[in-house]
Amino acid sequence: MSNSKLRAFLAVARHGSFSAGARALGLSQPTLTTQVQALERQHNLELFHRRGRRIELTGVGRQLLPIAQQLLTLEAEASGLLRDSGTLSRGQLQLGAVGPFHVIEMVDAYRHAYPQIELSIRIGNSASVLADLENYVIDVGVLAGLHEDPAFHAVLYARHPVILFAHVGHPLAQHDCVRLDALQGQAMLRREQGSTTRAAFERVLEAREVSPRMLMEIGSREALREAVARGIGLGVVSEAEFVPGPQLKAIRIEGDPVHTETYLYCLAERRSSQVIDSFLAMLRGQPGGPLRG
Numbered sequence: 001m002s003n004s005k006l007r008a009f010l011a012v013a014r015h016g017s018f019s020a021g022a023r024a025l026g027l028s029q030p031t032l033t034t035q036v037q038a039l040e041r042q043h044n045l046e047l048f049h050r051r052g053r054r055i056e057l058t059g060v061g062r063q064l065l066p067i068a069q070q071l072l073t074l075e076a077e078a079s080g081l082l083r084d085s086g087t088l089s090r091g092q093l094q095l096g097a098v099g100p101f102h103v104i105e106m107v108d109a110y111r112h113a114y115p116q117i118e119l120s121i122r123i124g125n126s127a128s129v130l131a132d133l134e135n136y137v138i139d140v141g142v143l144a145g146l147h148e149d150p151a152f153h154a155v156l157y158a159r160h161p162v163i164l165f166a167h168v169g170h171p172l173a174q175h176d177c178v179r180l181d182a183l184q185g186q187a188m189l190r191r192e193q194g195s196t197t198r199a200a201f202e203r204v205l206e207a208r209e210v211s212p213r214m215l216m217e218i219g220s221r222e223a224l225r226e227a228v229a230r231g232i233g234l235g236v237v238s239e240a241e242f243v244p245g246p247q248l249k250a251i252r253i254e255g256d257p258v259h260t261e262t263y264l265y266c267l268a269e270r271r272s273s274q275v276i277d278s279f280l281a282m283l284r285g286q287p288g289g290p291l292r293g
Contacts, residue, residue, distance in 0.1 A: 006068045008035035013065050024131040073269055076136045092118045093275050096129040097142035101241045102262050113282050139276055141265040144196035153271045155264045160240040162258035164251040167231040173249035180253055181210050187233040188212040192219045197260055201236050204258045
């Protein structure tokens, strides 16, 4: 029995469909389906009941699930033991992040401390980073916000205030700091649903009963920055992610009522991995490193 077939079975079981499992593993759906079917044919049994687009684990599938999880965990531990090889004089550390902010400074610091460790970064959304952790594609994830899940070990890395930014010709750009209620009726732009910054900002607006005039939703930091630079409306961004420009003015919100948090994640079962521990320990010693372990 190959581990690739077990990994395919586990991905389908975890994600509830062949298509979602294939996306999590970075495979085509036909390839993943072939691997699961080969495992079923090899043992002359069914692991899933197919009910149209829905699937359910069979009795044998339910029994196999925890065993497959244990086997792949042991495989990862064995691989990590051999890879970490005592002195960290060689090896790999694979990182996942939702954006370049923070993760680049982390990588820069780590490569100076451990120049023999090969580093790589995968950029994706929060769901894909967590899936990559679950599937042992990456070792550490860098995400905004806390995701409560006992499968993951999380360390708070940094907390930053959310600030406004405006075109230099905007009336509010005359100020370095404004009260939150100054946004009442102001034309504003916002990020897409699922943005941590947007969610934190809108919670505070609702609590303070402040209602800006939301013009449009924009799906990336870069596009939002360009729209603000053209004077279309005000934007909000984590202070750590603000990129200055000649047409832009950063404006603090009095009292810093909104903030975002960046967390480092690894699988709880891999917390003792030497290379992961070296990464977390190194960052604790850096200015702006993890606030708590």
